[in-house]
Amino acid sequence: MRATVIHAPRDIRVEEVADPRIQEPTDVVVRVLRACVCGSDLWAYRGESAREPGQRIGHEFLGVVEEAGAGVQGFVPGDLVVAPFVWSDGTCAYCADGLTTSCDRGGFWGSAGSDGGQGEAVRVPYADGTLVGLPAAAASDDRLLTALLSLSDVLGTGHHAALGAGVTPGSTVAVVGDGAVGLCGVMAAKRLGAGRIIALGRHRTRTDIARGFGATDVVAERGEAAVAAVRELTRGEGAHGVIEAVGTEQSMRTAFGIVRDGGSIGYVGVPHGSGTGVDLGAMFDRNIALRGGVAPVRTYIPELLPDVLDGTIDPSPVFDLTVGLDGVPGGYKAMDERTALKVLVKP
Amino acid sequence: MRATVIHAPRDIRVEEVADPRIQEPTDVVVRVLRACVCGSDLWAYRGESAREPGQRIGHEFLGVVEEAGAGVQGFVPGDLVVAPFVWSDGTCAYCADGLTTSCDRGGFWGSAGSDGGQGEAVRVPYADGTLVGLPAAAASDDRLLTALLSLSDVLGTGHHAALGAGVTPGSTVAVVGDGAVGLCGVMAAKRLGAGRIIALGRHRTRTDIARGFGATDVVAERGEAAVAAVRELTRGEGAHGVIEAVGTEQSMRTAFGIVRDGGSIGYVGVPHGSGTGVDLGAMFDRNIALRGGVAPVRTYIPELLPDVLDGTIDPSPVFDLTVGLDGVPGGYKAMDERTALKVLVKP
Numbered sequence: 035m036r037a038t039v040i041h042a043p044r045d046i047r048v049e050e051v052a053d054p055r056i057q058e059p060t061d062v063v064v065r066v067l068r069a070c071v072c073g074s075d076l077w078a079y080r081g082e083s084a085r086e087p088g089q090r091i092g093h094e095f096l097g098v099v100e101e102a103g104a105g106v107q108g109f110v111p112g113d114l115v116v117a118p119f120v121w122s123d124g125t126c127a128y129c130a131d132g133l134t135t136s137c138d139r140g141g142f143w144g145s146a147g148s149d150g151g152q153g154e155a156v157r158v159p160y161a162d163g164t165l166v167g168l169p170a171a172a173a174s175d176d177r178l179l180t181a182l183l184s185l186s187d188v189l190g191t192g193h194h195a196a197l198g199a200g201v202t203p204g205s206t207v208a209v210v211g212d213g214a215v216g217l218c219g220v221m222a223a224k225r226l227g228a229g230r231i232i233a234l235g236r237h238r239t240r241t242d243i244a245r246g247f248g249a250t251d252v253v254a255e256r257g258e259a260a261v262a263a264v265r266e267l268t269r270g271e272g273a274h275g276v277i278e279a280v281g282t283e284q285s286m287r288t289a290f291g292i293v294r295d296g297g298s299i300g301y302v303g304v305p306h307g308s309g310t311g312v313d314l315g316a317m318f319d320r321n322i323a324l325r326g327g328v329a330p331v332r333t334y335i336p337e338l339l340p341d342v343l344d345g346t347i348d349p350s351p352v353f354d355l356t357v358g359l360d361g362v363p364g365g366y367k368a369m370d371e372r373t374a375l376k377v378l379v380k381p
Numbered sequence: 382m383r384a385t386v387i388h389a390p391r392d393i394r395v396e397e398v399a400d401p402r403i404q405e406p407t408d409v410v411v412r413v414l415r416a417c418v419c420g421s422d423l424w425a426y427r428g429e430s431a432r433e434p435g436q437r438i439g440h441e442f443l444g445v446v447e448e449a450g451a452g453v454q455g456f457v458p459g460d461l462v463v464a465p466f467v468w469s470d471g472t473c474a475y476c477a478d479g480l481t482t483s484c485d486r487g488g489f490w491g492s493a494g495s496d497g498g499q500g501e502a503v504r505v506p507y508a509d510g511t512l513v514g515l516p517a518a519a520a521s522d523d524r525l526l527t528a529l530l531s532l533s534d535v536l537g538t539g540h541h542a543a544l545g546a547g548v549t550p551g552s553t554v555a556v557v558g559d560g561a562v563g564l565c566g567v568m569a570a571k572r573l574g575a576g577r578i579i580a581l582g583r584h585r586t587r588t589d590i591a592r593g594f595g596a597t598d599v600v601a602e603r604g605e606a607a608v609a610a611v612r613e614l615t616r617g618e619g620a621h622g623v624i625e626a627v628g629t630e631q632s633m634r635t636a637f638g639i640v641r642d643g644g645s646i647g648y649v650g651v652p653h654g655s656g657t658g659v660d661l662g663a664m665f666d667r668n669i670a671l672r673g674g675v676a677p678v679r680t681y682i683p684e685l686l687p688d689v690l691d692g693t694i695d696p697s698p699v700f701d702l703t704v705g706l707d708g709v710p711g712g713y714k715a716m717d718e719r720t721a722l723k724v725l726v727k728p
Binding site for chain 2: 127128131133135136198269271295296298301304305310312314315317318319320321322323324325326327328330
């Protein structure tokens with residue numbers, strides 16, 4: 035089959051690789067219908083996260099079960115399924131607690147030795163713990179299928195950030211980061227009842243999506259000017275909760291600058307760079323909580339799925355460029371250059 | 382009157398100072414019955430926190446209202462009252478939210494220009510917002526009066542840490558720090574229903590108090606060995622919640638080492654030193670929350686007071702040395718040398 039492989043920074047290729055096959059009785063093989071490129075894939079693309087030459091890449095996909103191991107109980111060939119970006123056994127103490135990302139037997143698609151999502155098919159370990167079934171009818175609804183793909187990462191990650199930010203009905207939330215995760219954070223905050231949602235961003239196409247997802251205010255300034263603008267909007271106090279969906283020192287500093295005393299920063303941007311932007315002294319004096327991390331999206335899918343299916347929320351607008359497998363390298367380039375927000379892949 | 386003054390690191394004196402008087406109609410003057418020395422006072426004593434020469438010191442006291450300003454509605458001369466370590470107006474948006482430590486008009490006893498708790502009397506700003514009345518009968522109960530003094534800081538701070546650590550009924554909590562706050566953290570965790578409480582400490586007198594307060598396990602090791610010991614006690618996973626009641630880089634590192642993935646660190650040790658011990662990458666990968674800060678103890682007193690009054694909890698054992706005002710400098714020395722856990726002052 036054909037799959038996306040990263041050989042070196044900025045060297046993304048689509049190549050012929052070995053077909054995935056059942057290796058353990060708990061495996062299934064999924065034929066990929068939709069995959070995509072994640073902002074966090076760009077850290078590997080840019081060389082900021084190390085990869086072994088030849089590693090697969092891509093961690094978001096949905097598709098149809100092609101073959102199921104003898105021990106798989108929940109899925110049969112033909113089932114439409116979505117995969118969270120981490121596989122997990124579904125049975126350990128962490129999985130029982132909903133922290134599937136800490137599963138001892140879990141792992142990330144595209145890690146060394148595993149398949150990546152940006153390919154024709156994927157071997158899925160611990161299928162019963164990992165996958166979530168989707169209604170078969172969705173397969174013929176292009177818009178819905180795209181919306182459901184967001185359950186693989188960005189929607190659940192936005193939801194995780196909103197939980198970390200402590201969104202409550204009527205609260206004021208500010209969102210740092212206008213990528214797909216930040217935009218899904220806006221949507222998740224709205225879904226949880228936030229009364230006011232301030233999106234930070236300067237790209238009109240993105241802030242228009244933010245408004246469509248529920249943002250009540252847009253702040254185009256950056257850095258200190260952004261902090262001043264958010265405080266101006268919030269009686270000088272800042273937002274009760276802040277979603278940090280970038281992962282740089284500067285974005286974390288901005289988050290600290292715009293959070294109200296006693297508030298929470300829900301951070302889901304993968305930390306990278308040398309500085310963290312975390313000011314423990316300010317956290318202490320102002321009682322700011324810092325919560326978040328790698329989102330256990332598997333746990334959130336059952337809660338979010340009905341709202342996507344019935345159209346209560348529609349995250350599909352975060353995908354603004356569609357490519358086939360051959361277009362994946364170009365898709366990385368487009369996202370790196372910010373000419374695309376998020377690239378949808380139809381293998 | 383006589384009060385404690387800090388002139389320089391390790392230069393604590395008890396001197397004649399101007400009598401406090403009503404300056405604003407919202408003031409009262411409190412004659413101090415009980416005060417004490419806090420572990421955080423030692424940072425000033427050791428020169429790790431800057432103080433102006435001649436600044437008052439001490440931020441924990443209870444006593445009797447001697448005089449009340451014309452605008453004070455809740456207190457009259459003769460009332461027995463306890464003061465939280467921060468004064469607050471009780472009317473601003475932050476006070477309404479219970480975050481009295483962020484009150485715009487609030488301040489710390491012993492800050493430049495204000496009275497400190499370690500003296501014969503204190504001018505209390507915003508008395509209606511700041512003070513909490515105590516039953517008059519408590520004044521004649523020496524043990525109870527000492528227990529009530531803990532409401533001024535250490536008990537409420539321990540409670541804040543336990544909330545930050547996310548203590549829930551049946552959960553496992555580990556406590557880093559065997560000072561009065563750490564011990565009160567043990568008591569608060571027990572009060573909130575923790576099923577297992579692991580106290581880290583090697584001083585038998587302190588760990589005995591910890592056991593009396595509810596600790597089910599004591600770990601005497603330090604650093605990496607302490608981490609290994611706590612993990613050994615928790616199936617290798619760590620504690621659901623960790624109370625960090627020291628404030629050093631090493632203590633925070635220990636807290637991160639012993640917290641379970643998905644757990645919370647409730648930190649109330651005043652951060653000091655150059656490093657924070659906060660590992661954002663580990664926080665991200667393991668979904669560890671960091672919550673806490675300067676405790677809004679004024680907000681907690683109404684909840685904790687009944688349990689102290691009826692003897693459900695008795696924090697008085699944290700005071701193991703009693704001095705008069707003249708003994709205050711010696712009390713600092715004893716706490717600095719760890720021959721005393723917490724010094725009670727009877728002016």
